[in-house]
Amino acid sequence: MQNITIYIDDKKLEVESGKTILEVCRNNNIEILTMCHLEGVLDVGACRLCLVEIEGVNKLLSACTTKVAANMVIRTSTERIKRYQRITTELLFAERNHMCSVCVANGKCELQNLGYKVEMDSIRYPRLFPQCEVDTSHSWYVLDHNRCIMCTRCVRVCSEVEGAFNWSVKNRGYQVRIISDFNTPWGESTTCTSCGKCLHACPTGALWPKAIVQGQLDKKPEIIEELMAKRKMGL
Amino acid sequence: MDSKKKIATVCLGGCSGCHMSILDIDERILDVAKLADIVKSPIVDGKEFPEGVDIAIVEGSVTSDEHWHEIKLIRKRSKFIVALGDCAVMTNVTGMRNYFPLQEVIDEAYKNSVSNDAEGAEPNDPALLKLHDKVVPLQEVVKVDFIIPGCPPSADTIFYVLFEFLNNRIPNLSEVNKLKYG
Numbered sequence: 001m002q003n004i005t006i007y008i009d010d011k012k013l014e015v016e017s018g019k020t021i022l023e024v025c026r027n028n029n030i031e032i033l034t035m036c037h038l039e040g041v042l043d044v045g046a047c048r049l050c051l052v053e054i055e056g057v058n059k060l061l062s063a064c065t066t067k068v069a070a071n072m073v074i075r076t077s078t079e080r081i082k083r084y085q086r087i088t089t090e091l092l093f094a095e096r097n098h099m100c101s102v103c104v105a106n107g108k109c110e111l112q113n114l115g116y117k118v119e120m121d122s123i124r125y126p127r128l129f130p131q132c133e134v135d136t137s138h139s140w141y142v143l144d145h146n147r148c149i150m151c152t153r154c155v156r157v158c159s160e161v162e163g164a165f166n167w168s169v170k171n172r173g174y175q176v177r178i179i180s181d182f183n184t185p186w187g188e189s190t191t192c193t194s195c196g197k198c199l200h201a202c203p204t205g206a207l208w209p210k211a212i213v214q215g216q217l218d219k220k221p222e223i224i225e226e227l228m229a230k231r232k233m234g235l
Numbered sequence: 236m237d238s239k240k241k242i243a244t245v246c247l248g249g250c251s252g253c254h255m256s257i258l259d260i261d262e263r264i265l266d267v268a269k270l271a272d273i274v275k276s277p278i279v280d281g282k283e284f285p286e287g288v289d290i291a292i293v294e295g296s297v298t299s300d301e302h303w304h305e306i307k308l309i310r311k312r313s314k315f316i317v318a319l320g321d322c323a324v325m326t327n328v329t330g331m332r333n334y335f336p337l338q339e340v341i342d343e344a345y346k347n348s349v350s351n352d353a354e355g356a357e358p359n360d361p362a363l364l365k366l367h368d369k370v371v372p373l374q375e376v377v378k379v380d381f382i383i384p385g386c387p388p389s390a391d392t393i394f395y396v397l398f399e400f401l402n403n404r405i406p407n408l409s410e411v412n413k414l415k416y417g
Contacts, residue, residue, distance in 0.1 A: 093325070097330075097331070097334065099321075099327055099330070099417075100321065100327075100386065100416040101321060101327055101328060101386030101416075101417040102328060102331075103417065106417040107417070112417065115414075115416060116409070116414045116415075119409040120414075121324070121383075121384055121408065121409075121414065122318070122324045122325060122372070122384065123324075123325050124374075126375070127326070127330070127333075129330065129333035129334045129369075130334065131334045131335070215417075
Protein backbone atom coordinates (compact mmCIF):
# COMPACT_ATOMS: atom_id res chain seq x y z
CA MET A 1 0.00 0.00 0.00
CA GLN A 2 1.04 3.49 -0.82
CA ASN A 3 1.71 6.01 1.95
CA ILE A 4 -0.11 9.33 1.99
CA THR A 5 0.12 12.48 4.09
CA ILE A 6 -2.84 13.63 6.17
CA TYR A 7 -3.30 16.17 8.96
CA ILE A 8 -5.25 15.33 12.10
CA ASP A 9 -5.72 18.10 14.68
CA ASP A 10 -2.79 20.01 13.14
CA LYS A 11 -0.54 16.95 13.38
CA LYS A 12 1.10 15.78 10.15
CA LEU A 13 0.87 12.02 9.70
CA GLU A 14 2.23 9.57 7.14
CA VAL A 15 -0.34 6.81 6.85
CA GLU A 16 -1.19 3.89 4.61
CA SER A 17 -3.97 4.67 2.15
CA GLY A 18 -7.10 2.56 2.35
CA LYS A 19 -7.42 2.87 6.13
CA THR A 20 -10.37 4.55 7.80
CA ILE A 21 -9.96 7.75 9.79
CA LEU A 22 -10.90 5.80 12.92
CA GLU A 23 -8.15 3.20 12.36
CA VAL A 24 -5.56 5.93 11.82
CA CYS A 25 -6.68 7.82 14.94
CA ARG A 26 -6.63 4.69 17.13
CA ASN A 27 -3.14 3.80 15.82
CA ASN A 28 -1.91 7.29 16.69
CA ASN A 29 -3.53 7.56 20.12
CA ILE A 30 -6.04 10.18 19.03
CA GLU A 31 -9.24 9.63 20.97
CA ILE A 32 -12.45 9.08 19.00
CA LEU A 33 -15.64 8.17 20.84
CA THR A 34 -17.52 5.18 19.45
CA MET A 35 -20.47 2.99 20.38
CA CYS A 36 -21.38 0.95 17.29
CA HIS A 37 -17.75 0.21 16.34
CA LEU A 38 -16.55 -3.23 17.41
CA GLU A 39 -13.15 -4.67 16.55
CA GLY A 40 -13.69 -7.80 14.45
CA VAL A 41 -16.86 -6.82 12.62
CA LEU A 42 -17.60 -4.36 9.81
CA ASP A 43 -18.45 -0.72 10.54
CA VAL A 44 -21.86 0.74 9.74
CA GLY A 45 -21.66 4.30 11.12
CA ALA A 46 -24.85 3.93 13.14
CA CYS A 47 -24.13 5.75 16.39
CA ARG A 48 -22.78 9.01 14.93
CA LEU A 49 -20.40 9.52 17.84
CA CYS A 50 -17.21 9.31 15.78
CA LEU A 51 -18.14 12.31 13.61
CA VAL A 52 -15.14 14.40 12.52
CA GLU A 53 -14.69 17.66 10.66
CA ILE A 54 -12.94 17.45 7.31
CA GLU A 55 -11.80 20.64 5.67
CA GLY A 56 -13.71 21.31 2.44
CA VAL A 57 -16.64 19.08 3.41
CA ASN A 58 -19.75 20.84 4.70
CA LYS A 59 -21.18 18.05 6.81
CA LEU A 60 -19.55 16.02 9.55
CA LEU A 61 -18.49 12.52 8.48
CA SER A 62 -18.22 9.37 10.57
CA ALA A 63 -14.59 8.41 11.15
CA CYS A 64 -15.36 4.68 11.13
CA THR A 65 -16.72 4.61 7.58
CA THR A 66 -14.66 7.36 5.92
CA LYS A 67 -11.31 6.41 4.40
CA VAL A 68 -8.31 8.72 4.55
CA ALA A 69 -7.32 10.54 1.37
CA ALA A 70 -4.13 12.39 0.46
CA ASN A 71 -3.79 15.84 2.10
CA MET A 72 -7.01 15.42 4.09
CA VAL A 73 -7.26 17.92 6.95
CA ILE A 74 -9.23 16.34 9.82
CA ARG A 75 -10.30 17.79 13.14
CA THR A 76 -11.52 15.46 15.90
CA SER A 77 -12.12 17.62 18.96
CA THR A 78 -13.50 21.02 18.04
CA GLU A 79 -16.21 22.66 20.14
CA ARG A 80 -18.73 21.79 17.43
CA ILE A 81 -17.87 18.09 17.59
CA LYS A 82 -17.95 18.06 21.39
CA ARG A 83 -21.39 19.69 21.29
CA TYR A 84 -22.69 17.06 18.87
CA GLN A 85 -21.21 14.22 20.94
CA ARG A 86 -23.04 15.49 24.02
CA ILE A 87 -26.31 15.84 22.09
CA THR A 88 -25.97 12.35 20.59
CA THR A 89 -25.28 10.83 24.00
CA GLU A 90 -28.27 12.56 25.57
CA LEU A 91 -30.53 11.39 22.74
CA LEU A 92 -29.29 7.81 23.20
CA PHE A 93 -30.33 8.04 26.84
CA ALA A 94 -33.62 9.80 26.11
CA GLU A 95 -34.86 7.36 23.46
CA ARG A 96 -35.43 4.29 25.64
CA ASN A 97 -35.52 3.47 29.32
CA HIS A 98 -32.01 3.58 30.70
CA MET A 99 -32.39 3.24 34.47
CA CYS A 100 -28.77 2.67 35.48
CA SER A 101 -29.49 1.89 39.11
CA VAL A 102 -31.60 -1.18 38.30
CA CYS A 103 -29.69 -2.33 35.21
CA VAL A 104 -27.59 -5.49 35.05
CA ALA A 105 -24.83 -3.58 33.27
CA ASN A 106 -24.55 -0.85 35.93
CA GLY A 107 -20.89 0.09 36.35
CA LYS A 108 -19.76 -1.96 33.35
CA CYS A 109 -21.79 -0.23 30.67
CA GLU A 110 -20.28 1.47 27.64
CA LEU A 111 -23.20 3.91 27.47
CA GLN A 112 -22.65 4.95 31.08
CA ASN A 113 -18.94 5.45 30.41
CA LEU A 114 -19.77 7.47 27.32
CA GLY A 115 -21.94 9.75 29.50
CA TYR A 116 -18.99 10.36 31.81
CA LYS A 117 -16.69 11.01 28.85
CA VAL A 118 -18.91 13.72 27.37
CA GLU A 119 -19.57 15.11 30.87
CA MET A 120 -23.31 14.54 30.67
CA ASP A 121 -24.87 15.44 34.01
CA SER A 122 -28.48 15.46 32.87
CA ILE A 123 -30.67 14.85 29.82
CA ARG A 124 -31.97 18.09 28.35
CA TYR A 125 -34.53 16.41 26.11
CA PRO A 126 -37.91 15.01 27.14
CA ARG A 127 -37.63 11.25 27.40
CA LEU A 128 -39.85 9.04 25.27
CA PHE A 129 -40.50 6.32 27.90
CA PRO A 130 -41.60 3.75 25.30
CA GLN A 131 -43.21 0.50 26.45
CA CYS A 132 -40.49 -1.99 25.55
CA GLU A 133 -40.62 -5.75 25.67
CA VAL A 134 -38.21 -7.96 27.56
CA ASP A 135 -37.72 -11.29 25.75
CA THR A 136 -36.91 -13.96 28.32
CA SER A 137 -37.96 -16.90 26.14
CA HIS A 138 -34.40 -18.16 25.61
CA SER A 139 -33.30 -20.71 28.20
CA TRP A 140 -30.10 -18.87 29.17
CA TYR A 141 -30.23 -15.34 27.80
CA VAL A 142 -32.38 -12.21 27.97
CA LEU A 143 -33.02 -9.50 25.37
CA ASP A 144 -34.15 -6.27 27.05
CA HIS A 145 -35.30 -3.71 24.46
CA ASN A 146 -35.40 -1.03 27.19
CA ARG A 147 -31.62 -0.82 27.19
CA CYS A 148 -30.95 -1.28 23.47
CA ILE A 149 -29.32 1.63 21.63
CA MET A 150 -29.54 0.05 18.15
CA CYS A 151 -25.79 -0.11 17.59
CA THR A 152 -26.45 -3.44 15.78
CA ARG A 153 -23.22 -4.95 17.11
CA CYS A 154 -25.17 -8.13 17.96
CA VAL A 155 -26.58 -8.31 14.43
CA ARG A 156 -23.13 -8.04 12.85
CA VAL A 157 -21.47 -10.44 15.27
CA CYS A 158 -24.20 -13.03 14.67
CA SER A 159 -23.91 -12.86 10.89
CA GLU A 160 -20.20 -12.11 10.37
CA VAL A 161 -18.53 -14.11 13.13
CA GLU A 162 -20.98 -16.87 14.11
CA GLY A 163 -22.66 -17.04 10.70
CA ALA A 164 -26.03 -17.82 12.28
CA PHE A 165 -28.00 -14.76 11.05
CA ASN A 166 -30.39 -14.93 13.99
CA TRP A 167 -30.51 -11.19 14.70
CA SER A 168 -32.04 -8.63 12.41
CA VAL A 169 -33.70 -5.21 12.54
CA LYS A 170 -37.35 -4.26 12.03
CA ASN A 171 -39.10 -0.89 11.58
CA ARG A 172 -37.54 2.56 11.36
CA GLY A 173 -37.07 5.65 13.49
CA TYR A 174 -38.07 5.40 17.14
CA GLN A 175 -39.98 2.17 16.45
CA VAL A 176 -36.85 0.35 15.31
CA ARG A 177 -36.26 -2.94 17.15
CA ILE A 178 -33.84 -5.85 17.12
CA ILE A 179 -35.65 -9.07 16.14
CA SER A 180 -34.83 -12.75 16.36
CA ASP A 181 -35.49 -14.73 13.15
CA PHE A 182 -38.72 -13.39 11.59
CA ASN A 183 -39.81 -11.43 14.66
CA THR A 184 -40.44 -14.47 16.82
CA PRO A 185 -39.48 -15.14 20.45
CA TRP A 186 -35.72 -15.76 20.83
CA GLY A 187 -36.36 -19.07 22.58
CA GLU A 188 -38.10 -20.40 19.46
CA SER A 189 -35.28 -19.44 17.12
CA THR A 190 -34.19 -22.10 14.64
CA THR A 191 -31.01 -20.21 13.70
CA CYS A 192 -29.63 -19.19 17.12
CA THR A 193 -26.78 -21.47 18.17
CA SER A 194 -26.78 -20.06 21.75
CA CYS A 195 -23.09 -19.21 21.28
CA GLY A 196 -23.40 -16.06 23.39
CA LYS A 197 -21.23 -13.82 21.21
CA CYS A 198 -23.98 -11.19 20.95
CA LEU A 199 -23.96 -10.90 24.75
CA HIS A 200 -20.29 -9.93 24.70
CA ALA A 201 -20.74 -7.64 21.71
CA CYS A 202 -23.62 -5.70 23.31
CA PRO A 203 -22.32 -2.44 24.85
CA THR A 204 -25.20 -2.02 27.31
CA GLY A 205 -27.52 -4.14 29.41
CA ALA A 206 -29.73 -5.12 26.46
CA LEU A 207 -28.35 -8.66 26.12
CA TRP A 208 -27.31 -10.60 29.18
CA PRO A 209 -27.20 -14.10 30.64
CA LYS A 210 -29.94 -15.07 33.12
CA ALA A 211 -27.34 -16.35 35.57
CA ILE A 212 -26.36 -12.84 36.72
CA VAL A 213 -27.98 -10.16 38.86
CA GLN A 214 -28.00 -6.35 38.91
CA GLY A 215 -24.58 -4.78 38.38
CA GLN A 216 -22.84 -8.16 38.01
CA LEU A 217 -22.53 -8.24 34.24
CA ASP A 218 -19.08 -8.97 32.87
CA LYS A 219 -18.79 -8.37 29.14
CA LYS A 220 -15.70 -9.04 27.06
CA PRO A 221 -16.23 -7.30 23.68
CA GLU A 222 -12.52 -7.79 22.89
CA ILE A 223 -13.02 -11.54 22.40
CA ILE A 224 -14.94 -10.84 19.18
CA GLU A 225 -11.77 -9.67 17.43
CA GLU A 226 -9.94 -12.82 18.56
CA LEU A 227 -12.77 -15.05 17.38
CA MET A 228 -12.94 -13.26 14.04
CA ALA A 229 -9.19 -13.69 13.53
CA LYS A 230 -9.52 -17.43 14.25
CA ARG A 231 -12.46 -17.68 11.87
CA LYS A 232 -10.42 -16.04 9.11
CA MET A 233 -7.65 -18.58 9.70
CA GLY A 234 -10.24 -21.33 9.34
CA LEU A 235 -9.97 -22.50 12.96
CA MET B 236 -23.04 35.21 62.54
CA ASP B 237 -25.23 36.44 59.70
CA SER B 238 -22.56 35.45 57.19
CA LYS B 239 -23.58 31.82 57.67
CA LYS B 240 -25.34 30.38 54.66
CA LYS B 241 -28.70 28.65 54.95
CA ILE B 242 -29.06 25.12 53.60
CA ALA B 243 -32.32 23.23 53.12
CA THR B 244 -32.74 19.63 52.02
CA VAL B 245 -36.01 18.28 50.67
CA CYS B 246 -37.20 14.83 49.61
CA LEU B 247 -39.83 14.79 46.84
CA GLY B 248 -40.53 11.62 44.82
CA GLY B 249 -37.53 9.64 45.98
CA CYS B 250 -36.69 6.81 48.35
CA SER B 251 -34.72 8.94 50.86
CA GLY B 252 -31.59 7.04 49.82
CA CYS B 253 -29.94 10.30 48.80
CA HIS B 254 -30.67 11.68 52.27
CA MET B 255 -29.04 8.57 53.73
CA SER B 256 -26.05 9.46 51.61
CA ILE B 257 -26.11 13.00 53.03
CA LEU B 258 -26.02 11.47 56.53
CA ASP B 259 -23.05 9.37 55.41
CA ILE B 260 -20.86 12.48 55.31
CA ASP B 261 -20.56 11.67 59.04
CA GLU B 262 -18.33 13.95 61.11
CA ARG B 263 -17.73 16.21 58.12
CA ILE B 264 -21.19 17.61 58.90
CA LEU B 265 -19.29 19.66 61.54
CA ASP B 266 -17.30 21.36 58.76
CA VAL B 267 -20.59 22.15 57.03
CA ALA B 268 -22.11 23.40 60.29
CA LYS B 269 -19.26 25.89 60.71
CA LEU B 270 -20.22 27.54 57.43
CA ALA B 271 -23.96 26.99 57.25
CA ASP B 272 -27.20 26.38 59.14
CA ILE B 273 -29.49 23.58 58.07
CA VAL B 274 -32.85 25.32 58.24
CA LYS B 275 -35.10 22.67 56.71
CA SER B 276 -34.59 18.96 56.27
CA PRO B 277 -36.32 15.66 57.03
CA ILE B 278 -33.80 15.39 59.90
CA VAL B 279 -34.63 18.75 61.51
CA ASP B 280 -37.87 20.23 62.79
CA GLY B 281 -40.05 22.64 60.82
CA LYS B 282 -42.84 22.03 58.38
CA GLU B 283 -42.99 24.74 55.73
CA PHE B 284 -40.08 25.56 53.44
CA PRO B 285 -38.56 28.76 54.91
CA GLU B 286 -37.68 31.97 53.05
CA GLY B 287 -34.18 33.18 52.24
CA VAL B 288 -32.53 29.81 51.72
CA ASP B 289 -29.14 29.94 50.00
CA ILE B 290 -28.79 26.34 48.86
CA ALA B 291 -31.77 23.99 48.48
CA ILE B 292 -30.78 20.37 47.95
CA VAL B 293 -33.69 18.50 46.41
CA GLU B 294 -33.95 14.73 46.15
CA GLY B 295 -36.51 12.91 44.01
CA SER B 296 -38.60 13.73 40.98
CA VAL B 297 -41.92 15.54 40.60
CA THR B 298 -44.63 12.88 40.75
CA SER B 299 -47.72 14.72 42.04
CA ASP B 300 -49.48 18.06 42.62
CA GLU B 301 -47.89 18.36 46.05
CA HIS B 302 -44.35 17.97 44.68
CA TRP B 303 -45.12 20.41 41.89
CA HIS B 304 -46.22 23.13 44.33
CA GLU B 305 -43.33 22.33 46.67
CA ILE B 306 -40.64 22.67 43.99
CA LYS B 307 -42.23 25.94 42.77
CA LEU B 308 -42.12 27.23 46.34
CA ILE B 309 -38.53 26.08 46.77
CA ARG B 310 -37.54 27.91 43.58
CA LYS B 311 -39.22 31.10 44.82
CA ARG B 312 -37.59 30.97 48.24
CA SER B 313 -34.06 29.81 47.46
CA LYS B 314 -31.14 31.29 45.57
CA PHE B 315 -29.72 28.02 44.41
CA ILE B 316 -31.27 24.63 43.72
CA VAL B 317 -29.15 21.48 43.65
CA ALA B 318 -30.84 18.44 42.08
CA LEU B 319 -29.60 15.48 44.11
CA GLY B 320 -29.60 11.96 42.69
CA ASP B 321 -30.79 10.22 39.53
CA CYS B 322 -34.52 10.60 40.37
CA ALA B 323 -34.27 14.39 40.57
CA VAL B 324 -32.08 14.54 37.47
CA MET B 325 -33.60 11.92 35.13
CA THR B 326 -36.51 10.31 37.04
CA ASN B 327 -34.73 6.96 37.35
CA VAL B 328 -36.80 4.32 39.21
CA THR B 329 -39.72 6.69 39.95
CA GLY B 330 -40.00 7.22 36.18
CA MET B 331 -40.41 3.52 35.51
CA ARG B 332 -44.18 3.94 35.82
CA ASN B 333 -44.09 6.41 32.93
CA TYR B 334 -44.49 3.65 30.36
CA PHE B 335 -47.87 2.58 31.73
CA PRO B 336 -51.16 4.48 32.17
CA LEU B 337 -51.45 5.75 35.78
CA GLN B 338 -54.63 3.78 36.56
CA GLU B 339 -52.93 0.54 35.51
CA VAL B 340 -50.07 1.26 37.91
CA ILE B 341 -52.43 2.03 40.81
CA ASP B 342 -54.48 -1.11 40.14
CA GLU B 343 -51.31 -3.18 40.01
CA ALA B 344 -50.19 -1.86 43.39
CA TYR B 345 -53.48 -1.83 45.32
CA LYS B 346 -55.83 -4.30 43.61
CA ASN B 347 -53.99 -6.94 41.57
CA SER B 348 -51.01 -7.34 43.85
CA VAL B 349 -50.75 -10.92 45.17
CA SER B 350 -50.13 -9.64 48.69
CA ASN B 351 -53.56 -7.97 48.81
CA ASP B 352 -56.24 -9.47 51.00
CA ALA B 353 -59.80 -9.48 49.57
CA GLU B 354 -60.17 -7.34 46.45
CA GLY B 355 -58.06 -4.39 47.62
CA ALA B 356 -59.01 -0.70 47.54
CA GLU B 357 -57.47 2.40 46.06
CA PRO B 358 -56.47 4.90 48.78
CA ASN B 359 -58.57 8.05 48.29
CA ASP B 360 -58.25 10.20 51.41
CA PRO B 361 -58.45 13.88 50.39
CA ALA B 362 -55.28 14.60 52.37
CA LEU B 363 -53.24 12.33 50.12
CA LEU B 364 -51.25 13.76 47.23
CA LYS B 365 -52.66 13.49 43.71
CA LEU B 366 -50.36 11.60 41.39
CA HIS B 367 -49.57 13.10 38.00
CA ASP B 368 -49.85 10.94 34.87
CA LYS B 369 -46.14 11.21 34.18
CA VAL B 370 -43.17 11.61 36.48
CA VAL B 371 -40.82 14.44 35.43
CA PRO B 372 -37.36 15.47 36.58
CA LEU B 373 -36.93 18.79 38.42
CA GLN B 374 -35.52 20.64 35.39
CA GLU B 375 -38.78 20.22 33.52
CA VAL B 376 -40.63 22.22 36.19
CA VAL B 377 -38.12 24.78 37.47
CA LYS B 378 -34.63 26.03 36.66
CA VAL B 379 -32.04 23.88 38.42
CA ASP B 380 -28.64 25.43 39.15
CA PHE B 381 -26.49 22.42 39.86
CA ILE B 382 -26.86 18.71 39.23
CA ILE B 383 -25.48 15.74 41.16
CA PRO B 384 -26.49 12.48 39.44
CA GLY B 385 -26.03 9.08 41.08
CA CYS B 386 -28.23 6.45 42.74
CA PRO B 387 -27.37 7.48 45.34
CA PRO B 388 -24.57 10.02 44.90
CA SER B 389 -21.73 9.09 47.25
CA ALA B 390 -21.26 10.97 50.52
CA ASP B 391 -17.88 12.17 49.21
CA THR B 392 -19.55 13.72 46.17
CA ILE B 393 -22.22 15.45 48.27
CA PHE B 394 -19.66 16.80 50.71
CA TYR B 395 -17.39 17.96 47.89
CA VAL B 396 -20.23 19.92 46.25
CA LEU B 397 -21.46 21.42 49.53
CA PHE B 398 -17.99 22.39 50.65
CA GLU B 399 -17.14 24.05 47.33
CA PHE B 400 -20.38 26.06 47.34
CA LEU B 401 -19.99 27.09 50.97
CA ASN B 402 -16.51 28.38 50.13
CA ASN B 403 -17.92 30.30 47.15
CA ARG B 404 -16.39 28.04 44.52
CA ILE B 405 -18.20 26.30 41.67
CA PRO B 406 -17.73 22.52 41.85
CA ASN B 407 -17.03 20.48 38.71
CA LEU B 408 -17.94 16.80 39.04
CA SER B 409 -16.22 15.78 35.80
CA GLU B 410 -12.97 17.37 36.83
CA VAL B 411 -12.79 15.37 40.05
CA ASN B 412 -14.11 12.14 38.50
CA LYS B 413 -17.28 12.14 40.58
CA LEU B 414 -19.83 11.95 37.78
CA LYS B 415 -21.85 8.75 38.28
CA TYR B 416 -25.25 7.37 37.29
CA GLY B 417 -26.77 4.36 38.99
